Amino acid sequence: MCGIVGIIGKENATDILVQGLEKLEYRGYDSAGIFVTGKNKEDHLVKSLGRIADLQSKISSEVQGTVGIGHTRWATHGKPSERNAHPHTSSNQQFILVHNGVIENFEEIKQEFLQNKQLEGETDTEIVVHLIECFAEAGMATKEAFKKALTVIKGSYAFALIDKNDPDTIYVAKNKSPLLIGLGDTFNVICSDAMAMLAETNHFVEIADGEMVIVKADKIEIEDEKGNLVYRESYEAQLDLSDIEKGTYPYYMLKEIDDQPTVMRRIIQEYTNTVGDAVIDDKIIGKITGSDRIYVVACGTSYNAGWVGKAILEKMTKIPVEVHLSSEFGYNMPLLSEKPFFIFLSQSGETADSRQVLVQTNELGLPSLTLTNVAGSTLSREADYTLLLHAGPEIAVASTKAYTAQIAVLAVLAKAVGDKKGNQSSLEFDIAHELSVIAAVMETIIDEKMVISQLVEDYLSTTRNAFYIGRGVDYYVSMEASLKLKEISYIQAEGFAAGELKHGTIALIEDGTPVFGIITDQKTAAHTRGNLKEVESRGAHNFVIALASLAKETDQLIIPDVHPLLTPLVSIIPTQLIAYFATLQRGYDVDKPRNLAKSVTVE
Ligand code: M6R
Numbered sequence: 001m002c003g004i005v006g007i008i009g010k011e012n013a014t015d016i017l018v019q020g021l022e023k024l025e026y027r028g029y030d031s032a033g034i035f036v037t038g039k040n041k042e043d044h045l046v047k048s049l050g051r052i053a054d055l056q057s058k059i060s061s062e063v064q065g066t067v068g069i070g071h072t073r074w075a076t077h078g079k080p081s082e083r084n085a086h087p088h089t090s091s092n093q094q095f096i097l098v099h100n101g102v103i104e105n106f107e108e109i110k111q112e113f114l115q116n117k118q119l120e121g122e123t124d125t126e127i128v129v130h131l132i133e134c135f136a137e138a139g140m141a142t143k144e145a146f147k148k149a150l151t152v153i154k155g156s157y158a159f160a161l162i163d164k165n166d167p168d169t170i171y172v173a174k175n176k177s178p179l180l181i182g183l184g185d186t187f188n189v190i191c192s193d194a195m196a197m198l199a200e201t202n203h204f205v206e207i208a209d210g211e212m213v214i215v216k217a218d219k220i221e222i223e224d225e226k227g228n229l230v231y232r233e234s235y236e237a238q239l240d241l242s243d244i245e246k247g248t249y250p251y252y253m254l255k256e257i258d259d260q261p262t263v264m265r266r267i268i269q270e271y272t273n274t275v276g277d278a279v280i281d282d283k284i285i286g287k288i289t290g291s292d293r294i295y296v297v298a299c300g301t302s303y304n305a306g307w308v309g310k311a312i313l314e315k316m317t318k319i320p321v322e323v324h325l326s327s328e329f330g331y332n333m334p335l336l337s338e339k340p341f342f343i344f345l346s347q348s349g350e351t352a353d354s355r356q357v358l359v360q361t362n363e364l365g366l367p368s369l370t371l372t373n374v375a376g377s378t379l380s381r382e383a384d385y386t387l388l389l390h391a392g393p394e395i396a397v398a399s400t401k402a403y404t405a406q407i408a409v410l411a412v413l414a415k416a417v418g419d420k421k422g423n424q425s426s427l428e429f430d431i432a433h434e435l436s437v438i439a440a441v442m443e444t445i446i447d448e449k450m451v452i453s454q455l456v457e458d459y460l461s462t463t464r465n466a467f468y469i470g471r472g473v474d475y476y477v478s479m480e481a482s483l484k485l486k487e488i489s490y491i492q493a494e495g496f497a498a499g500e501l502k503h504g505t506i507a508l509i510e511d512g513t514p515v516f517g518i519i520t521d522q523k524t525a526a527h528t529r530g531n532l533k534e535v536e537s538r539g540a541h542n543f544v545i546a547l548a549s550l551a552k553e554t555d556q557l558i559i560p561d562v563h564p565l566l567t568p569l570v571s572i573i574p575t576q577l578i579a580y581f582a583t584l585q586r587g588y589d590v591d592k593p594r595n596l597a598k599s600v601t602v603e
Pocket of ligand 1: 299350354
């Protein structure tokens with residue numbers, strides 16, 4: 001979703017902003033813009049619809065300065081257009097603002113304060129820059145006008161504001177949307193994601209909700225809501241520029257699929273000891289062991305991982321687990337058990353839908369754990385505990401390695417809790433060994449890339465729709481496999497419980513409809529095969545992905561056996577490659593699918 005960058009105190013502000021915006025491209029956006037000033041007091045505002053490359057083509061050599069802000073916009077209020085792209089300016093052009101988030105009371109603000117202002121576009125951000133101007137016109141200094149505006153605004157925001165009359169300062173504030181200050185020796189930067197500014201610094205300072213920051217080239221001043229100065233230590237980002245480069249890969253998604261065996265080995269290193277036992281903070285284990293029900297709350301791929309996690313957690317811990325969509329849970333909270341424990345799954349740790357649930361569970365004083373890939377992310381900071389996924393930065397919008405990392409970390413957690421409770425199913429489970437087998441099997445499947453590419457051509461080259469079917473964990477994998485296929489190849493795909501098809505959905509099967517059957521569970525294999533026969537009789541073009549011990553010679557893809565609880569970690573791999581090749585063959589951008597954002601920071 002929207003991204004923010006800013007720089008103060010460097011000669012080549014324009015290049016730094018553009019490079020920063022390029023690093024934020026993966027988050028998803030439809031337009032972009034920069035404002036640069038400082039040098040010779042000349043101001044430059046450049047905006048463009050489309051990609052950063054389009055913006056770049058509009059930036060002439062005169063666009064130079066020592067201070068600037070930049071933005072990638074993912075449209076919420078007002079369609080994608082140059083007019084609606086940020087930065088936005090006030091009527092007298094004095095104030096320039098970029099914003100991530102959603103201003104909920106923008107209509108009210110318009111009515112109450114901006115009756116006589118001429119607005120250019122339809123965005124909620126434009127309201128804010130005019131509101132600041134309004135307070136400045138009433139005699140307030142810029143800082144006061146900005147702070148006053150913050151008291152009027154309701155909603156989520158990360159703001160960066162420049163006053164052209166004082167280009168030695170960037171004013172920054174945040175509430176619910178991510179924003180960081182990066183520290184340099186003679187300069188400072190701002191960014192909604194550390195990746196954007198890694199080329200400049202790897203020392204960052206977090207900003208808390210409600211704080212306002214004055215950013216100058218040689219210092220930063222953080223003020224809390226009451227105006228008190230706050231001192232906060234910086235931290236060193238555990239990221240390397242090479243982590244976020246694609247190297248020789250044509251797309252990040254392919255690199256991230258290939259990364260998965262390494263991620264499994266990293267999880268073994270991080271979360272198991274030399275004798276192979278799970279190593280998780282005792283406080284987390286104590287809280288879960290003392291709970292009577294686990295609630296997993298997540299969105300999209302993380303939600304799908306939650307279902308697989310439920311199967312593993314219940315087997316090992318004997319504690320009932322419910323899995324919920326964040327966007328539903330928050331506003332339709334089910335009746336909770338007496339001693340609930342919440343697990344938030346989020347690759348980015350910034351998903352607004354999940355965060356609104358966490359805010360509520362915190363208000364209720366309920367214990368929570370976030371599993372995330374991003375240290376210091378909002379969900380990580382606001383939950384009681386965090387377990388990192390250690391998957392390395394995931395750049396492609398389509399999540400792959402975060403999904404398998406979530407399942408693997410949940411499996412380690414389940415093992416640690418199960419062992420603590422003395423459960424036999426857990427004590428018998430050698431997690432380090434089983435995950436190392438998984439890593440090796442993942443490699444075997446990934447080596448079959450070209451076979452999968454050919455099969456994709458045979459099955460998906462012309463189809464408009466497709467089905468993934470399975471039972472139990474194979475159904476959960478089907479849900480994720482179909483999400484992957486639809487979000488990047490735009491093939492309408494459904495992940496369905498194999499036995500449920502005949503209760504209605506089988507009506508959609510036509511001559512040639514591709515149906516992918518996933519078979520990794522001995523107790524349901526025969527039934528799923530039966531369901532595949534039913535669709536075949538109605539014209540379906542069946543594609544079977546089966547575990548070796550359950551496979552038939554006619555199956556299209558056969559996967560080596562792994563521990564029965566962990567089969568989703570390997571059965572998902574061919575489906576990720578199927579989505580990748582289907583997209584490639586259709587000529588779409590694999591990493592940046594239409595309408596989607598990597599980090600969904602609005603509800
Ligand atoms: O960062 P999160 O895991 O909280 O994100 C949740 C979803 O937005 C995300 O998984 C989305 O579904 C991906 N595009 C799936 O590939």
